[in-house]
Amino acid sequence: DCPGKEGTGGRKRNLTLLRNKLYMGQRRRTEPVVENTTTAGDHGNLRRSQSDRTEYSQKLQEKMAPQVVSSSSATPLQEDEEEVSRRMMARRVKIIAELMQTEKDYISDLDLCIKEVIQPLRNKQIARFDVDGLFSNIELVHQLSAKLLSLLEEATTDVEPPMQIIGEVFLQIKGPLEDTYKIYCYHHDDAHTMLEYYEKDEELKQHLRDCVQSLK
Numbered sequence: 001d002c003p004g005k006e007g008t009g010g011r012k013r014n015l016t017l018l019r020n021k022l023y024m025g026q027r028r029r030t031e032p033v034v035e036n037t038t039t040a041g042d043h044g045n046l047r048r049s050q051s052d053r054t055e056y057s058q059k060l061q062e063k064m065a066p067q068v069v070s071s072s073s074a075t076p077l078q079e080d081e082e083e084v085s086r087r088m089m090a091r092r093v094k095i096i097a098e099l100m101q102t103e104k105d106y107i108s109d110l111d112l113c114i115k116e117v118i119q120p121l122r123n124k125q126i127a128r129f130d131v132d133g134l135f136s137n138i139e140l141v142h143q144l145s146a147k148l149l150s151l152l153e154e155a156t157t158d159v160e161p162p163m164q165i166i167g168e169v170f171l172q173i174k175g176p177l178e179d180t181y182k183i184y185c186y187h188h189d190d191a192h193t194m195l196e197y198y199e200k201d202e203e204l205k206q207h208l209r210d211c212v213q214s215l216k
Helices: 003-030 040-045 050-064 071-124 131-135 138-156 167-186 188-200 202-215
Strands: none
Touching (some): 188 202
């Protein structure tokens, strides 16, 4: 009970606590610790063993690895892809055929317009009737459309569908198309105004009726 004995006991307790702290600090530095998501009674499961981590890593890699398709299941997939490819090619062939038929019909309409309307009006030499102003460069449009159809036929005749290169045709004629239709579109509004004026004049309107009748 003397002061000297109390000092000695206090130093012993302090030394014991210091050793415990050093021991716990050493454990924290050397042992792998995982996040504690268990209850207080599950302290024995807080850390995974090295073998557990290795097994988990292997399973994760297996799940993320691409699955190998067996030969028996690959056949239907290949058949589906071939069927889709056939349908797309058949659709492409129909689109090209429709494009060419549309161009043929357009050229036929232009040909009728030139032969049954423009040329007769020019032959009449009507003083107040500006044929070229009304129809602009439609004859150049006809020539260019005929050229386009010729290139399309050249690209598709006796050529297997997969080898028909249609885009090259439009790239080849792109410049002339722009130049020709730029002029036609530029004069379109003026031609429409001119036509409205001619339709108010009975004599000029009759000439237009005659042309329309010949077309019918």
